[in-house]
Amino acid sequence: MTKDGARGLPALGAALLLALGLLTPQAQAHAAENPTVKAPQAAKSAPRSIPAPKSPDTPEDARPLAAEQRARAAAPTAGSSVGAVPAARQPAAACDVSAFAGTSGAALVQQVKAAGLDCVNSLFQLTGNDAKGAFDEAQMTTVANALRDTSAAYPGDNSTSAGQLVLFLRAGYYVQWNHADAVGPYGDGLRTAVRGALDAFFAAPRTRDVTDANGATLAEAVTLIDSARENARYTGVVKRLLNDYTGSWPAAMTSAVANTETVIERGFDLPEFVSALQADPTFATTVSSFVTRNSALMNGGDLVTRIGIQLGNLVASDALRAQGRPLVKDLINRYPLVGSTGPLTMNLLWFTEKKDAGNCSFYGTCDVPAKLVPLVLTVDHTCNADLRIRAQEMTAQQLADTCTSLIEQDAFFHPIVKDNGPVKDDHNTSLEVVVFDDYYNYSLYAWEMYGIAVDNGGMYEEGDPAKAGNQARFIAHEASWLRPQFQIWNLNHEYTHYLDGRYDMYGDFEAGMTTPTVWWVEGLAEYVSYGHRGAHYDAAVTQAGKGTYALSTLFDTTYDNADSTRVYNWGYLAVRYMLQSHPQDVSALLAQYRVGDWNGARTLLKTTIGTRYDADFAGWLKACAADNCGSLPTDQAPLCTAADTRQYDRNCRRDGVAATTGNYAYSFLYLPAGVHQLTITTGGGTGNADLYYNGGAWATTGSYLAKSTNGGNGETLTVADPPSGWVYFSLYGQQGFDGVTVTTTYN
Incomplete structure (x- = not known):
């Protein structure tokens, strides 16, 4: 917790x-x-966390996750799952979807029966006038009545085209759900016809044949129960399939059983289904018995696990909780929390904790968190x-x-x-x-x-x-x-x-988080991660080329006002720029963060710094986009100690150097005899300062021995065998500059 x-x-x-x-x-x-x-009777509180996206490469897994991860589908199931003829075996010209919209009555029934299953399956994609012409209530009623008549002599295979009629009805419900404005409403007339069709089909003796030939059509008919929202009416069919099933059933018949999961799960959204289960407690015990009888088949992604999880919906229902509690308790305590039964037990456990909170002592699960650690x-x-x-x-x-x-x-x-x-x-x-x-x-x-x-x-x-x-x-x-x-x-x-x-x-x-610190928190994490691994941050360099944000804007980033690109890519860019160009400001900021002076840190960012660095940041972004992002300064030299702020020494720096456009910041240092190399570096700050060196006289743009005139303030001059005595250098304001750090070293 x-x-x-x-x-x-x-x-x-x-x-x-x-x-x-x-x-x-x-x-x-x-x-x-x-x-x-957890203490008995005490529910866990949800931890404070901020969700973030998974990797787009995270693979899909056939095994079910906890209920909070699954959104129950609203629309009827799309497309055929079993029994369609492979497209390669059916001529492309055999399917003209417009023909279904242009016929009615007996001609429509004949059109449906004569079509291949793949052709009928393509009708799930109809829209507009074609959807209306094929699937308005009159058309659907006609096909439902035809299924009723065909089912009277259903032979246990698709030789009478019952499969096409079932699939057409499924397609109609799906298209009408998604395009009701085009298709129009469905009413009691269709409901009566579909009930007659399903009653006749499931009453046909050959629907009990345990064969792939029967299973292909039976599986679609089970799905049609849910498409027509007749889940409550056919709980007996679901019980029959669950009671009869064994692991030796062929694939298509197994699919018919697997499709009962949709009938059960989505049935809990229908008041009449809940009422049916209230009136018939044997439905719940049938599901439980189905699980225990076929537990050897469980591997996490199997139909036994998926159907067994539906018992958790009993616990989630006020009307059915009393039925569900003992059954769920039995399964959670019967099967291990890890291994092939883990997906069942952990999903059922989720229902007990999220939908029947405070009752861990009844379920015997109060110690599960601690128990799981060594098991997992x-x-x-x-x-x-x-x-x-x-x-x-x-x-x-x-x-x-x-x-x-x-x-x-x-x-x-x-x-x-x-x-x-x-x-x-x-x-x-x-x-x-x-x-x-x-x-x-x-x-x-x-x-x-x-x-x-x-x-x-x-x-x-x-x-x-x-x-x-x-x-x-x-x-x-x-x-x-x-x-x-x-x-x-x-x-x-x-x-x-x-x-x-x-x-x-x-x-x-x-x-x-009382003030916006996300730019630093996430930007530093990115900077250290990529820097430590020596990895090139392609995404951030690409974003630099877009120049989307000013630095001052990034200081305002929060998890609520920013997407992942701004939080991570732009956080990285902002932190990298500040560490490289304004290390003294970072030091001042961290001094505030480290004592919890969040308002003081905010004032530094938004008032002291404000928009001063925005222009320089924009220039740095352009260089970074060209893969010239610079590097973090090495350990900084100590501050120079001479009273004259223009004077430097062997290994020291001065911060905050400034001059207006067209003017100079003059400097000098004394070199003893025998110096082999003098290095002068500048960086950070705003504007554009050019660096000039002139040996024994003041350095200007018209009088110098060496110069460094890059864009921005990142300049370096290395002078070999300089003369001993006083030497002079200066920063010239090509554009007014401020906050520049100047460092001198020699050996």
């Missing part, structure tokens, strides 16, 4: 997929916290006193490489932010990295183990850093789509959040 004020950070945007040094991972989202064993995370590895990895499955080499990457990143981080140790009251002395085997397992288990939202690529939770014993945790998953390369999605980005929270940001995440 999340503590109040826990730091929860949204995950890195989906596009940022780059390899990590030594094949060490990268992960993709953040917001986690400390697991606690079988790897427990300590990198050092500060880093621990809990994983579902990692090799010794993968663990070693991950530890190495994070330890080296720690060393990379501190020279950038120039901290003096942890901020006051921060007790997050260690980080636990949790690694699930893939996105599916993360989604299946992490919501329960750590009380987090899982529709993202991972979560980082700082917790309450002022609380002794608090455990910061990053909950991640392997980027399975990159295998055989091993990578934890966004690992280095997330580790930067831990370091930044510990060494730069006072208090918890919520405190740091």
